[in-house]
Amino acid sequence: MSFQHSHDAELPREEQDLVAAAAEFCRGAFSDHLLDTHNQGQPYDAAWIGKWAEAGFLGLQTPREFGGHGASFLCKIRVAQTMAEHGFAAAFAINNLQGSVTRVARAGTDVQREHLLQAMLRGDVLCAPAMSEPGGGSDLGALTTTARRVDGGWLVTGTKSWITNGQIVHCANVLARIGGDDGGDAGQLASFLIPLNDGDTFRREEIHMPGARSFRLSHLVFHDHFVPDWALFGDPGQALRTSMASVNAARVHVAAMCVASMRAALREAVDHAHHRHAFGKPLIGHQGMAWELAEVSLRLEAADALVWRAAQAVQADAPALTLAAQAKKFAVDVALWGIDQCLRAMGATGASAAHRLAMQSAETRLGAFGDGTSEMLLDRIGKQLHQEYGAAPPRPPIDRKDPA
Ligand SMILES: Cc1cc2nc3c(=O)[nH]c(=O)nc-3n(C[C@H](O)[C@H](O)[C@H](O)COP(=O)(O)OP(=O)(O)OC[C@H]3O[C@@H](n4cnc5c(N)ncnc54)[C@H](O)[C@@H]3O)c2cc1C
Known part of the structure; x- marks a missing residue:
């Protein structure tokens, strides 16, 4: 028995079954597809995300009361490992989507869960965390994206960079600094679950990464992009702490x-x-x-x-x-x-x-x-x-x- 399989023995029976099901999903056609598309300089077909969702894996850590598996962190990493053996970028990107589902399920408001959660579990709404910027990756305190309060919501302006799945996501969890003269919150960092409708106020700029197209990296560019009130994710001022937690x-x-x-x-x-x-x-x-x-x-x-x-x-x-x-x-x-x-x-x-x-x-x-x-x-x-x-x-x- 390899060390890796001895890790699985520490998981409860039903989590061992999840790891085994993930391994079964990844071997064969999916694995071949990852290598073929990589060799063609293309990302893997996003239809596989739907199949992964159908198999229940986007809800791996989503609590059971919301329709997920409520799996442990150890189970989550073993599932991610089974995919990473076949393709690191696909595993990174698909598990990134799963992480967003977990975040909304665990930390979202009732309205956010009602608007998004079931569609996210089905893979119909894909979401990405968006913190990095062209001028600040490691140094998040330097970020310049702003959210200015207006009637019924916020106007977001700024660019988020190196966003995994940025070319295909429908929604992004964007870290922004509250701008204008919004009372005591001005200057605080806040997080927003922003629906991404390409148009005059929002566009994507694909980042071409030779040899690693499956990350589907993109800049997300906002200019006075309207975000409804319900999109505020957590309390202003707590956003960085929550992300770092x-x-x-x-x-x-x-x-x-x-x-x-x-x-x-x-x-x-x-x-x-x-x-x-x-x-x-x-x-x-x-x-x-x-x-x-x-x-x-x-x-x-x-x-x-x-x-x-x-x-x-x-x-x-x-x-x-x-x-x-x-x-x-x-x-x-x-x-x-x-x-x-x-x-x-x-x-x-x-x-x-x-x-x-x-x-x-x-x-x-x-x-x-x-x-x-x-x-x-x-x-x-x-x-x-x-x-x-x-x-x-x-x-x-x-x-x-x-x-x-
Ligand atoms: C494949 C991929 C996926 C990503 N996905 C996402 C995503 O989904 N969402 C998101 O928000 N971001 C994402 N990122 C961005 C990632 O978080 C940043 O690349 C990372 O934070 C580093 O920032 P940077 O690239 O701007 O480099 P910088 O911060 O500019 O750093 C450049 C170099 O300087 C070094 N450096 C910086 N500060 C110091 C210091 N104080 N002392 C010594 N050395 C220092 C760094 O280690 C690095 O080597 C992704 C990046 C990649 C490559």
């Missing part, structure tokens, strides 16, 4: 997908090294090659263990700021190095369209930017050094029970 989970989630992407690469490389002969024996029979892939395997399992430990902390609602940053930084570095090693170990074959390694390498590299770049993660870990490793009391043990 889920950042540990988001970091661990991306880290887990990096691990899965690397595991798939290692599997391909090991299979190849078994079947390809050189100098009278299988490649794997040469000590130099076996040791190279052994090194990949041990760093993979080290990353996997760290990510799973961080995931357990998030699941248990235990302090996870440092652990999540460490998990993402380490998993990203190890995955990019490891996929590259696997590609090299396969010779020219590894870089060909018949294999997934070039795709995994290009897509996983880009996934590393979201939810904290490596420098920002190191900065975060550095700021916590004294608390985590200095004279302060050690971090409490993780309660492994599912709080849900």
